[in-house]
Amino acid sequence: MTEQLISSKYIASAIVYSVLGLIILFLSLIAFDKFTPGNLWQEIVEKHNVAMAITVGAITIAVAQIVASAIHG
Structure with missing residues (x-):
């Protein structure tokens, strides 16, 4: 079994x-x-608008998926 070390190039x-x-x-x-x-x-935070919090969470997840897909290729 061969082991590969992670290159510093990949970490950077x-x-x-x-x-x-x-x-x-x-x-x-x-x-x-x-x-x-x-x-x-x-x-x-102050008005406890749950709908706005859900919307911001959904936007965060969507943008994170797009960025991850762009990085991964």
């Missing part, structure tokens, strides 16, 4: 793509907040 690229994915996710949430009426944080 995984870190870079992870950071890039987080930045894209953060920017998409900022864009969603700008295009929706009201303050997103206030709606979810």
Whole structure:
């Protein structure tokens, strides 16, 4: 049985793509907040708007899947 060691090149690229994915996710949430009426944080935390929280969660999952697919190839 042969063992393969993980190359530092793969570790570095995984870190870079992870950071890039987080930045894209953060920017998409900022864009969603700008295009929706009201303050997103206030709606979810202070007013306990469950529908808005579910929508933000769904957008987060969708963007994360898109970024992961783009990175994976």
